[in-house]
Amino acid sequence: MPRDNHFANRRTLSVLLDRTLLPLSAVTTAILFAWLLYYSSYGLNLSDESFWLNSIANPFAYAINVPPTLFGFVYHWPYQWAGGDIAVLRMANITLIMALGWILSFLVIRRLWTVGWQHAAVLSAGIASLGLGAFHVWLPLAPGYYTLNIQSVSMVMIGLLLADRPGRIRQVLGPILVGVGGWCCFMARPTTAAAIALLVMLYVVVLRRKSLLPMLGAALVALALLIVSAYLIGGGITGLVTRMVSSAEVIALLGAGHEVSLMFRIDWLATSRSQLAIAVLMASALLLSILRGATHKLLPSLALAAVLIVTIVIALLGTDLISIKYSTLFLVPALTCFGATFYREGLVLRTQTPTSIALALTFLVLPHLSALGSNVNYWLIGSFAALFWMLAVVAFLSPLSQQGRSVATLLPLTVLAQLLTASVVNAGILEPLLQAKDLRAYNAVMSLPGGGKLVLSQSFHDYLATARAQARAAGLEAGTPVVDLSGRSPGLLYVLETRALGLPWLIGGYPGSNAVAVEALGLENCADLAKAWVLIAPEGRRHLDQANVMASFGAGLADYVAAATFETPANDGDYPNAHRQFLLKPVRPAALAEQSCREARRQRPASRKGSQS
Numbered sequence: 162m163p164r165d166n167h168f169a170n171r172r173t174l175s176v177l178l179d180r181t182l183l184p185l186s187a188v189t190t191a192i193l194f195a196w197l198l199y200y201s202s203y204g205l206n207l208s209d210e211s212f213w214l215n216s217i218a219n220p221f222a223y224a225i226n227v228p229p230t231l232f233g234f235v236y237h238w239p240y241q242w243a244g245g246d247i248a249v250l251r252m253a254n255i256t257l258i259m260a261l262g263w264i265l266s267f268l269v270i271r272r273l274w275t276v277g278w279q280h281a282a283v284l285s286a287g288i289a290s291l292g293l294g295a296f297h298v299w300l301p302l303a304p305g306y307y308t309l310n311i312q313s314v315s316m317v318m319i320g321l322l323l324a325d326r327p328g329r330i331r332q333v334l335g336p337i338l339v340g341v342g343g344w345c346c347f348m349a350r351p352t353t354a355a356a357i358a359l360l361v362m363l364y365v366v367v368l369r370r371k372s373l374l375p376m377l378g379a380a381l382v383a384l385a386l387l388i389v390s391a392y393l394i395g396g397g398i399t400g401l402v403t404r405m406v407s408s409a410e411v412i413a414l415l416g417a418g419h420e421v422s423l424m425f426r427i428d429w430l431a432t433s434r435s436q437l438a439i440a441v442l443m444a445s446a447l448l449l450s451i452l453r454g455a456t457h458k459l460l461p462s463l464a465l466a467a468v469l470i471v472t473i474v475i476a477l478l479g480t481d482l483i484s485i486k487y488s489t490l491f492l493v494p495a496l497t498c499f500g501a502t503f504y505r506e507g508l509v510l511r512t513q514t515p516t517s518i519a520l521a522l523t524f525l526v527l528p529h530l531s532a533l534g535s536n537v538n539y540w541l542i543g544s545f546a547a548l549f550w551m552l553a554v555v556a557f558l559s560p561l562s563q564q565g566r567s568v569a570t571l572l573p574l575t576v577l578a579q580l581l582t583a584s585v586v587n588a589g590i591l592e593p594l595l596q597a598k599d600l601r602a603y604n605a606v607m608s609l610p611g612g613g614k615l616v617l618s619q620s621f622h623d624y625l626a627t628a629r630a631q632a633r634a635a636g637l638e639a640g641t642p643v644v645d646l647s648g649r650s651p652g653l654l655y656v657l658e659t660r661a662l663g664l665p666w667l668i669g670g671y672p673g674s675n676a677v678a679v680e681a682l683g684l685e686n687c688a689d690l691a692k693a694w695v696l697i698a699p700e701g702r703r704h705l706d707q708a709n710v711m712a713s714f715g716a717g718l719a720d721y722v723a724a725a726t727f728e729t730p731a732n733d734g735d736y737p738n739a740h741r742q743f744l745l746k747p748v749r750p751a752a753l754a755e756q757s758c759r760e761a762r763r764q765r766p767a768s769r770k771g772s773q774s
Contacts (some may be wrong), residue, residue, distance in 0.1 A: 169300050182284050182462060182572060184731035185469045189579050190286045196476045197293055197586065201251035203600040203616045204593050206232050208666070215304035215665035218655070220247065224684040225678065227664055228419060229408035229481065231348040232306040233662045234394055239304070245611025247303055261315035262292030268322040269552055273517055273559035274567045281609035284568070285573035288555065290582045292548040294490060297585035305533025309349035313548050314709045317357055318344030318523075321364060324375050324701055336375040336447070347387065351405065352424060352534030411680050416672035418536035428539045432488035439483070440492035443577060448492075448500045450573040451561070472576075475583040479601055481591060485584035487544035493577065494550040498557045512529065514561035521716045523768055524772065551578050560609030597621065597730070610658050620730035625656050632657050632744055635724035642693040644682065646710055647742055648674065650696060651730075653667035662693055671701030676703055679713040683762065690714045691754035693748060695721055698729070700740035712767065715757030
């Protein structure tokens with residue numbers, strides 16, 4: 162009788178997994194995905210996100226790119242396809258990250274685990290939801306070089322996994338995806354592209370010694386796309402090299418930590434006792450759920466169901482039940498792998514295959530490689546790609562599939578990924594970067610360029626509406642060139658439908674901000690500078706030295722009149738206090754202003770970038 166009960170319990174567990182937990186996990190994934198799509202029309206980041214919008218709206222308008230990235234050219238045509246609708250762009254960005262993460266997770270599970278494709282589809286979708294954690298800081302998020310980097314690396318890994326499988330179609334499609342992903346990676350962040358190229362070579366040498374030809378094809382695809390891009394951008398290969406070198410030299414002036422000497426560094430993983438405790442508890446619960454064997458599984462199954470319900474509650478109600486920081490996104494997978502090494506005297510470690518080891522190590526380092534060259538803490542930027550850390554766990558625990566417990570092992574990982582996703586995304590909604598708290602409280606709808614609409618906080622809506630009304634009343638027309646010396650307001654120029662001169666964002670607040678502005682504006686045509694309006698914010702924390710920068714193109718405050726004055730809204734980020742901005746309209750005759758610009762350039766020391774007249 163006890164033996165009959167044992168088999169009955171196992172059958173009950175199987176029914177519970179197949180008919181309850183897996184469908185509930187699928188529903189949770191759908192809710193998380195729909196959740197982000199819904200909030201795609203909420204909020205607008207005035208600085209970073211708006212810089213990306215300006216970059217993709219008109220990438221051909223600039224001779225250099227600071228930082229050295231060409232992502233604007235990649236996203237320019239999708240931007241045109243979307244008609245400039247920010248919400249549509251965000252939805253496409255979210256969908257692409259989710260789709261690539263789903264495909265990648267599916268391929269990893271099918272490669273290393275014994276799971277039917279239906280179960281693999283549900284489990285991989287849940288794990289892939291952690292890819293939405295890319296939006297946990299800048300939420301909501303238009304396409305930029307951070308997301309393009311993640312999408313590119315995902316394509317490379319998908320291509321490697323496809324090329325590693327039998328079948329002519331896979332072996333042709335795989336190298337093509339590796340090549341396309343490598344090209345996209347170069348367009349997003351050349352430093353990451355170089356690191357990924359090295360990683361791919363190591364991967365191929367270790368696992369595919371006799372199959373170097375497909376990867377040669379991938380290199381040719383990437384090279385062909387790069388050559389085509391160089392000629393579409395203008396100037397061919399020589400022009401592209403000149404652009405990238407000039408961009409690197411200019412960003413070195415900024416003094417923001419982009420120097421080559423600071424590229425290869427080890428950042429400290431900033432965490433707290435509470436986050437470490439949360440990570441230990443989560444990893445311990447996960448290991449207990451996975452490693453206890455086939456008996457006494459009813460309680461863990463009920464616990465998984467409860468966690469899924471909590472995840473849904475967080476998404477639908479916005480309850481901040483668990484405060485997860487970016488450090489925890491690494492600590493949980495790391496502690497899980499560490500704890501698993503002690504299972505049955507190191508069974509997991511002893512039974513690893515070359516493929517599982519290679520994939521686990523690859524996924525472990527990918528987030529840091531995607532951050533290579535950034536001036537921000539590598540752990541923070543790496544956390545945008547936390548999905549790769551979770552896939553490292555999937556690869557590392559794959560020996561357990563030999564025990565016939567694939568679904569029972571992968572399901573807790575899936576549930577944990579969903580809980581982490583809900584927690585970090587909810588935190589981004591409650592405290593969006595450089596915006597008023599809680600996107601859910603926004604209720605002011607505003608029409609933006611491209612015919613799209615966004616839901617903003619009332620104070621931010623009033624600021625933009627006032628600025629647009631005053632600017633139009635003063636005679637500012639769409640397409641008018643503007644020099645933004647506020648140091649932080651590329652979003653305002655985007656809303657006003659003007660063309661930012663010099664760079665999509667003349668960023669302030671760094672030691673070399675003024676020098677970068679002078680260099681960038683020195684590449685603009687004097688005819689455009691002569692008729693350009695100027696935005697200043699003398700009271701702003703990041704404002705540029707207006708006298709010095711304006712003098713570089715032969716202008717001064719006496720050559721303008723204040724056509725509009727408006728007050729920026731306060732937020733809970735870097736700008737807690739409101740301050741005034743002034744939109745200055747040129748009053749000098751354009752011919753005189755142009756002549757003054759040329760004279761100022763002749764008197765300046767020779768610029769490293771040259772100048773245009």
